[in-house]
Amino acid sequence: xxxxxxxxxxxxxxxxxxxxxxxxxxxxxxxxxxxxxxxxxxxxxxxxxxxxxxxxxxxxxxxxxxxxxxxxxxxxxxxxxxxxxxxxxxxxxxxxxxxxxxxxxxxxxxxxxxxxxxxxxxxxxxxxxxxxxxxxxxxxxxxxxxxxxxxxxxxxxxxxxxxxxxxxxxxxxxxxxxxxxxxxxxxxxxxxxxxxxxxxxxxxxxxxxxxxxxxxxxxxxxxxxxxxxxxxxxxxxxxxxxxx
Amino acid sequence: xxxxxxxxxxxxxxxxxxxxxxxxxxxxxxxxxxxxxxxxxxxxxxxxxxxxxxxxxxxxxxxxxxxxxxxxxxxxxxxxxxxxxxxxxxxxxxxxxxxxxxxxxxxxxxxxxxxxxxxxxxxxxxxxxxxxxxxxxxxxxxxxxxxxxxxxxxxxxxxxxxxxxxxxxxxxxxxxxxxxxxxxxxxxxxxxxxxxxxxxxxxxxxxxxxxxx
Numbered sequence: 001x002x003x004x005x006x007x008x009x010x011x012x013x014x015x016x017x018x019x020x021x022x023x024x025x026x027x028x029x030x031x032x033x034x035x036x037x038x039x040x041x042x043x044x045x046x047x048x049x050x051x052x053x054x055x056x057x058x059x060x061x062x063x064x065x066x067x068x069x070x071x072x073x074x075x076x077x078x079x080x081x082x083x084x085x086x087x088x089x090x091x092x093x094x095x096x097x098x099x100x101x102x103x104x105x106x107x108x109x110x111x112x113x114x115x116x117x118x119x120x121x122x123x124x125x126x127x128x129x130x131x132x133x134x135x136x137x138x139x140x141x142x143x144x145x146x147x148x149x150x151x152x153x154x155x156x157x158x159x160x161x162x163x164x165x166x167x168x169x170x171x172x173x174x175x176x177x178x179x180x181x182x183x184x185x186x187x188x189x190x191x192x193x194x195x196x197x198x199x200x201x202x203x204x205x206x207x208x209x210x211x212x213x214x215x216x217x218x219x220x221x222x223x224x225x226x227x228x229x230x231x232x233x234x235x236x237x238x239x240x241x242x243x244x
Numbered sequence: 245x246x247x248x249x250x251x252x253x254x255x256x257x258x259x260x261x262x263x264x265x266x267x268x269x270x271x272x273x274x275x276x277x278x279x280x281x282x283x284x285x286x287x288x289x290x291x292x293x294x295x296x297x298x299x300x301x302x303x304x305x306x307x308x309x310x311x312x313x314x315x316x317x318x319x320x321x322x323x324x325x326x327x328x329x330x331x332x333x334x335x336x337x338x339x340x341x342x343x344x345x346x347x348x349x350x351x352x353x354x355x356x357x358x359x360x361x362x363x364x365x366x367x368x369x370x371x372x373x374x375x376x377x378x379x380x381x382x383x384x385x386x387x388x389x390x391x392x393x394x395x396x397x398x399x400x401x402x403x404x405x406x407x408x409x410x411x412x413x414x415x416x417x418x419x420x421x422x423x424x425x426x427x428x429x430x431x432x433x434x435x436x437x438x439x440x441x442x443x444x445x446x447x448x449x450x451x452x453x454x455x456x457x
Contacts, residue, residue: 008338008351060336060374061349067316067335077315077339123309123443124345150334213407230347233283236437238294240454 003232006125014224015054017115018217021137023047024108025145025162027091031105033154038095040152041104044145045091048111052084076121080114103168112141119223127182127227132173137220139166144216147197150209156201156202163212170219181226185219193219246325247325248381248396249420249448250407251427252299252438259284259297266409267301271383272366275358279379280406298451299406299415302327302348302379303439306446310349310376313344319376325448334375334435340383341376345440346447349378380405381417399424422450432456 093100193215389402397418
């Protein structure tokens with residue numbers, strides 16, 4: 001009873017998951033394909049930075065943002081912030097040293113995992129606290145990164161595996177969590193974000209990448225802003241009044 | 245070891261919202277922010293309808309999810325079980341608000357007063373602007389009272405404002421670790437439940453619903 005949509009996190013927070021997920025996914029793809037170019041890494045870092053910038057706009061005390069690093073022992077938000085520092089360190093380092101790219105990708109995976117656990121740790125919101133949200137966020141980020149990678153001529157096979165894994169993760173999530181708000185973006189992800197790109201990837205690779213990216217972003221926007229109902233209150237027992 | 249807890253007797257609560265008003269007056273919360281609320285619930289379908297009034301707010305959980313997710317360590321738990329927020333550390337990320345299963349946390353980004361200008365009890369500083377706030381169990385009253393040798397839950401000067409104000413004696417406050425306390429006696433004499441216990445948060449807000457069998 002009294003379940004209500006959370007209003008604390010809006011599209012600014014969602015942008016962190018959308019841009020940060022795609023950016024870290026792209027870092028992983030860049031390392032997997034062993035790209036010699038710097039542009040994919042530069043774009044990945046820019047996306048992650050933009051996502052963090054968007055969420056910074058949402059906090060109430062912007063000048064205290066550095067306090068976010070104070071609780072690595074239990075807070076996935078602190079861990080995400082620390083992972084971001086490492087991502088930027090190795091990411092920028094990869095412009096000068098090739099050995100830094102795999103480390104940037106590893107820290108990108110850590111960043112993405114932290115994002116998934118941020119949602120999982122929100123006990124008040126059934127659509128977030130489900131364990132299935134972790135693979136959903138992980139594979140959504142990877143598929144978005146693979147989609148972006150197609151713009152840089154990266155290997156289509158990795159893209160195919162990534163979007164199929166994402167579709168599977170979405171299916172598992174959908175079985176576990178019944179959320180009407182997730183249905184439209186979920187359907188789009190299955191058809192426009194999976195089936196259509198798989199048909200297009202060998203013909204028009206950038207279009208396939210764009211569709212995978214856009215549907216992933218829509219799904220995460222809906223997850224953060226539309227499906228995020230607090231579970232409300234419940235009374236396991238009603239008060240016994242008067243005579244019995 | 246002291247462990248403060250609140251007990252709400254659902255058989256007695258009449259939903260008058262006096263506790264809500266008392267909390268608002270004592271803590272000078274801004275418009276739209278209610279640290280102590282009373283939910284009016286209707287269950288069933290006509291003609292088999294039952295109604296219950298349920299006081300809610302921060303449950304001062306044993307294992308508070310808000311504290312674990314807080315990236316700044318602003319949210320902490322005292323040895324006596326009270327969950328506090330350090331307004332100087334909080335960055336207002338609202339992660340605690342989305343993590344709390346009890347909808348107990350609030351954040352306002354602008355200073356507002358119900359009567360436009362601040363009333364004498366209202367804080368004109370901006371320390372609670374842009375940060376998370378919630379029920380404190382009137383921790384200042386408890387600390388000041390116990391320093392004078394008063395007993396929270398027994399002496400009104402050391403007791404949360406909502407409990408003092410309750411016209412039906414539905415709200416009680418005390419030390420659940422003390423077997424002689426008022427709340428321990430109530431829990432022994434009655435059947436009770438805690439909200440969303442399945443989440444493992446260990447809320448320190450007990451709801452009485454019937455006398456013990």
